[in-house]
Each structure stands twice: as C-alpha cells, then as structure tokens.
Amino acid sequence: MVFGRWFLLAACLLPASCAKPPPERDRPRTIIVSGDTAGRIVPCGCATNQSGGLPRRATFLEERRKREDIVVVDVGGASGGTTPYDRLKFEAILRGEAAMGVVAHNIGRAEAQWGVEELRRLRDRRDLSPDGTPVPWISANTTDAEGKPFVEPAKTVVLGDRRVLFLGVLSQTFATETVRATPPRQAVLNVLRNHAGRYDHAVVLAYVPEDELRELAESLPEVDAVVCGPTGQPVPPGNPPGRTLTTSATSQGKFLVALTLPADRNQTVGRSPGPGTLRGAIVELDERYDDDPTQIDNVRAFYAALEQRDLSPQDTPFGGVPGPPSEAWAGSKACRNCHEEEYRVWKASRHADAWDSLVRREARYDPDCQHCHVTGYGRPGGFETVALSAERRGVGCESCHGGAAEHVAKTSAPTPTARRAREQCVLCHDCENSPRFDLDSYWNQIEH
Numbered sequence: 001m002v003f004g005r006w007f008l009l010a011a012c013l014l015p016a017s018c019a020k021p022p023p024e025r026d027r028p029r030t031i032i033v034s035g036d037t038a039g040r041i042v043p044c045g046c047a048t049n050q051s052g053g054l055p056r057r058a059t060f061l062e063e064r065r066k067r068e069d070i071v072v073v074d075v076g077g078a079s080g081g082t083t084p085y086d087r088l089k090f091e092a093i094l095r096g097e098a099a100m101g102v103v104a105h106n107i108g109r110a111e112a113q114w115g116v117e118e119l120r121r122l123r124d125r126r127d128l129s130p131d132g133t134p135v136p137w138i139s140a141n142t143t144d145a146e147g148k149p150f151v152e153p154a155k156t157v158v159l160g161d162r163r164v165l166f167l168g169v170l171s172q173t174f175a176t177e178t179v180r181a182t183p184p185r186q187a188v189l190n191v192l193r194n195h196a197g198r199y200d201h202a203v204v205l206a207y208v209p210e211d212e213l214r215e216l217a218e219s220l221p222e223v224d225a226v227v228c229g230p231t232g233q234p235v236p237p238g239n240p241p242g243r244t245l246t247t248s249a250t251s252q253g254k255f256l257v258a259l260t261l262p263a264d265r266n267q268t269v270g271r272s273p274g275p276g277t278l279r280g281a282i283v284e285l286d287e288r289y290d291d292d293p294t295q296i297d298n299v300r301a302f303y304a305a306l307e308q309r310d311l312s313p314q315d316t317p318f319g320g321v322p323g324p325p326s327e328a329w330a331g332s333k334a335c336r337n338c339h340e341e342e343y344r345v346w347k348a349s350r351h352a353d354a355w356d357s358l359v360r361r362e363a364r365y366d367p368d369c370q371h372c373h374v375t376g377y378g379r380p381g382g383f384e385t386v387a388l389s390a391e392r393r394g395v396g397c398e399s400c401h402g403g404a405a406e407h408v409a410k411t412s413a414p415t416p417t418a419r420r421a422r423e424q425c426v427l428c429h430d431c432e433n434s435p436r437f438d439l440d441s442y443w444n445q446i447e448h
Helices: 054-067 084-100 109-114 116-123 184-194 210-218 293-309 340-347 354-360 367-373 397-401 405-409 418-427 439-446
Strands: 013-015 029-034 069-074 102-106 154-159 162-170 201-207 225-228 245-248 255-260 279-284
Touching: 029 054, 054 069, 054 084, 054 255, 054 293, 069 084, 069 154, 069 201, 084 102, 084 116, 084 293, 102 154, 102 162, 102 201, 109 116, 162 184, 184 201, 184 210, 201 210, 210 225, 210 245, 225 255, 245 255, 245 279, 340 397, 354 367, 397 418, 418 439
Parallel strands: 029 069, 069 102, 162 201, 201 225, 225 245
Antiparallel strands: 013 154, 029 255, 154 162, 255 279
C-alpha cells in the first residue's frame, strides 16, 4: 500500500445545541456524502486504476478541510452481509468513519439486516470511535417490531454560519423482521415540522431505489436535497427549476457526493429552505488520492483481527454450498503423476504464485481475497483456513478443471469442468477485479 501525506486538521463542526453559528466567512461550506460502501474498506488491489477505499476517502476529506468547512455523513449500506466476516469488516468501517468525522450514518438496507439489537449494540460500542462517542445512527422512519423508534430521526449540525438538518429514511421494501419502516415522505415532514425555525438547510439521506428517489424528491419541495444510495451507478446532482436536488453516493464507496452551500446566507436565512439552494458534484476516489496513514492502520487492525480468527469459508459470504463428494478436490500435486508437462506449465505460471500476491499485500487472511487466490475455496478437500490448507494456496489445476478426486481414483472419469475450463476464468477475472481481462489473449498464456 502507498502511504500518502496526512494532515491532522480540526473539523469546523459543532453540535447545533452547543454554539451559535459563527460570523459568515469566505470559506466554502460543503456537505460530503458517502454511501453503499458494501464492505469495501480498500479496493481489491488485483488491478490498477481501481477506485474507492477508506484510506483515499480520508485523504480527500483532509484536502477539502484545508480550504473549506465540511461536514461528513453517510447514506447507509456500509456492510456487505451479516456473516462473522462481514461483522468484523462492518466494525472496521465504522471505526474508519468515526476517525473521518462522520456525524450521521443513515440506516440503509445492509444496516437493517443486522437487526435492532445488533444496531443498538454497535451504537454503544465505545471502542468504535477515537473518543468513545456512540455510532451516530439516524433514521426518521424505522422502528422496532413494536413500532418504537430505536435511533434518532435526524441531526442538526452547524456548518460555518449555517444549521444543516440531516434526516435519514429507508425504503419500506428494505424493511426486515425486526426493523420496520413507515412511509418515508410522511416521516420527513414530521421531522421538518418538529424542527421548524431551527435549521437553514435540510438534506434527506434516503436509502431507497432510484425510482423511489425521484418520487420522493418530487414530493418534498421543502428540503434542499435528497441523496440516495442503491442506484448501481452514481446519479449526478441535478435540480430542475422548482425541484429538489437529487443525487446518489454509491458503487462500493468509489464515489462521494459534494454539496456546496450558497455563499450568500441571505439566500436561505429568513425563508423556508428549498430547491435551488445547493450545488453538487460527484467525486471519484481514484488514484489521485494517496492512502491516509490513520486509515491504513485501521485496515491493518482489521487484517490482524482476521489473522486471529483465521475464518473458514462457512464464516464468510464466499464459501457457497459445498459440492457433492464426486467433485472433491485432490490438489495439484495429484495431477503431476499423469500430467507432468501440464503440471510444469502450471507451476511456471502466475496462477501458481497467486497466494504470494496476497502475502505481499498483507491480505492473506482476508476471505474476500482468498476465494480467488486459492484452490477449491470451501469445497470438499479444498481450501479451509490458512492454518489447515497450505497445499491449497494458489490457483491450482482444479480451479479450471474442477475437483479431481474422482478422476484421480478413476482416470476414465472426467473432471467436472474438463470441457469448460475456459468458462471458469471469468469467475475471478471479472470486470471489477480484472477490468482489462481479454479471455483469448490470456488463455493463450496458460493453454496446455
């Protein structure tokens, strides 16, 4: 990992209840919104030009703090699942957000899947922030199974000389057995009414599908912006005349939304906030941004927790369902007796050294990386853990040809994917982890 320069600067934020807005200054006032991190603490690292990651996000924020007053919030969707592996990663993401000064984190679909009790437990974990403050969950329309709110509906933050009200909502389609959701629009209106006269701008963090985003924004001319999460690709900020600004921060944390408040406070103060008061831009966290050292330490702490646990595939979302005994893995050495030349070609290939790249990146205990850098991940006779599966490290013969235990015992029995070896390539060489992958040219390098 490349370490970037890190500047520790104080954020110009105070809770609205603690201080009156200071006099207007020339510094811009900007709201930075992240969302749909989906468990991506860092980019995969298997290819160049990959975007995203908490280390780059922190560097971007510190660069903006040099010249602007900023407030950082998250629209939700931080974790990638609910397995023990996802739990460790979710906690690391929350620690990273706390170090970056996130002041409000909306309950998204991923958060709701953890359930009310787990969200309460995480909220009260004092080790998830540098100063022991609770996780700043917000949601205006979620309740427990008994209809009682379990997090704050909104939060007001002083940004420069403005009071910004952040409200969170979750689509009713993403409700769970323990996390219920009421209609988002009415929940927003209720919060606005309860905070009347106590804010200058209102921003809704809405974890809703894109069609609901448009509908919600059109039905809420009372707010300045509605920022969404699960749209697949980021939605550029736009606010047609008379309409509320809409945008989205999404795609595994690769993109952020930056919303700049108007320079003239008189544009909003003394009247009801509404459309046309904010300007927005999408920011891609690409290679322009170095890695922040504090976030690198957070990633390494996450890797240390993984090493301590040495998780099996059953503790991750990548293990899948083990195949039948007839597809059991035998290991590449079992192929050598009958396929000596093919074994030699494989041994000289980068596939055989795939595990070493994880060691160099300090990611050998990360299941998200393991399942494409080992042989037979989670399958009978395949990779189980680092401690138990030394001979299954690396991309072996069976990664292309399928579990060969039956073939080794009875050579007339073909391996499961003997005639479909080429098709296995794209299971790992996908557009995300291998964007420049060309099947024909790469196949020529390994064909035997």
